[in-house]
Amino acid sequence: MPVFSRHNTAALAILASIVVVGTILSIKNESFLDTSDPLLSHLPHPHQGKSYFASKRTILNRVFVKYAWAWTSAVFWALWVGADENEVKGGVKTLDQAGKWLGTTLVWGAFASWFFGPSLFNRIVALTGGECVVYMPAPQGTPQVAGVQPPPPHYIAIPAEYCTARTFVTPESHPALFAHPPLAEYLAQGMGFDRAYKIVPRLTKGHDISGHTFLLTLSTLFLVDALVKARKGKATPIALVTQLAGWALVGLWVTMLWATALYFHTWQEKASGFALAIVGFVISQYPFEPSAARPPVPRIVVNERPHTE
Numbered sequence: 001m002p003v004f005s006r007h008n009t010a011a012l013a014i015l016a017s018i019v020v021v022g023t024i025l026s027i028k029n030e031s032f033l034d035t036s037d038p039l040l041s042h043l044p045h046p047h048q049g050k051s052y053f054a055s056k057r058t059i060l061n062r063v064f065v066k067y068a069w070a071w072t073s074a075v076f077w078a079l080w081v082g083a084d085e086n087e088v089k090g091g092v093k094t095l096d097q098a099g100k101w102l103g104t105t106l107v108w109g110a111f112a113s114w115f116f117g118p119s120l121f122n123r124i125v126a127l128t129g130g131e132c133v134v135y136m137p138a139p140q141g142t143p144q145v146a147g148v149q150p151p152p153p154h155y156i157a158i159p160a161e162y163c164t165a166r167t168f169v170t171p172e173s174h175p176a177l178f179a180h181p182p183l184a185e186y187l188a189q190g191m192g193f194d195r196a197y198k199i200v201p202r203l204t205k206g207h208d209i210s211g212h213t214f215l216l217t218l219s220t221l222f223l224v225d226a227l228v229k230a231r232k233g234k235a236t237p238i239a240l241v242t243q244l245a246g247w248a249l250v251g252l253w254v255t256m257l258w259a260t261a262l263y264f265h266t267w268q269e270k271a272s273g274f275a276l277a278i279v280g281f282v283i284s285q286y287p288f289e290p291s292a293a294r295p296p297v298p299r300i301v302v303n304e305r306p307h308t309e
Contacts, residue, residue: 011224012278015217018254019274022261033264036125036208038133038155045263053259065212065256069108072219072253075246076101076226082242084234092230096288103284104222111280112211118164121209130206132163134183134199156182158201168198210265213273214280216257221281223250 004012026032031054033045047054055061064071083093111120118126133155158180162169171178178184227246233239261270 005225007228008221008225011221014254015220015257016274018258019213019217019261019270022258023267023270026262027267031262032266035265036205036269038131038135038204047263051263053256054263056264060252060256064252065216068215068219068253069105071249072223073101073105075223075242075249078242079226079230079239079246082236082238083230084236084239091232092226093233097226097229099288100222100225100285103287104218104281107280107284108215108218111214111276121211122164122203125203125206125208126160128207130203130208131157132160132201133157133204134162134169134201136183136199155204158183162201163203166200168200170198207272208265208269209276210260210269210273212260212264213257213270214277216253216260217274217277218280220250220253220257221277222284223253225285 023032031047034040045054045056052058053060079092080098083091109115113119115123122130135155158177162174162177169177223246227243227250230239230243230246265273
């Protein structure tokens, strides 16, 4: 069976249409936010007041999309555990399908979390001119005028190793960092810095691959494959409820992919996120496809004739 069977191909076509159409509209309407620009990435989205989906702080982003692979995994294992032990061949409750989940989890982890150190995403940003920065707060006591945007935080470049740890830094926890010349000079200017202020260093500039496009595409392709195969099992009430929950989650992932295409990242960053999701899906699925299994070694039988004088 090929990796892209009929249902996988249909899902891929729908996802590609969403990314392409959404990206075209984002360029036409100038609705996307360049998240790799350190002067823009920390600001509220300009369309936040017009659309709920233009905000990064919505409950859908903070509770669901941020943990998309955890939600996808929970639904998959609910399908797997609840499937009939005697379901027909090609169903969801197989070691091959469990292997596909493991392969996809490793792909997700390598790109988004850890790959022998920094994740592949962070490595790509660094290789394409990325810079590790910290945002310093505006001076204390700065007057706030009604209807006027407060001054933006000042960002300062710091050594790259602080971005790989992805932890809060404070003057108490990282004194060497705050002795770093750019930060030390900023603090020496009497900016009224609150020493309890926590900073999270982040990579900016470079090619900031759209992690949402990558994760939502990968999760949707994997989950659709599992849900279609789950339909081959016995239609028990628990199985039906789990499948409905799974399709609802697919609907949410597709909706949030549309929001990402409309409001976030440049078209190049969304294109690379989508392409890498497809590559990651193929890599994670191919070893567990029946057609990819090593063919049996043919057995050679020597036909010995009886010896005659």
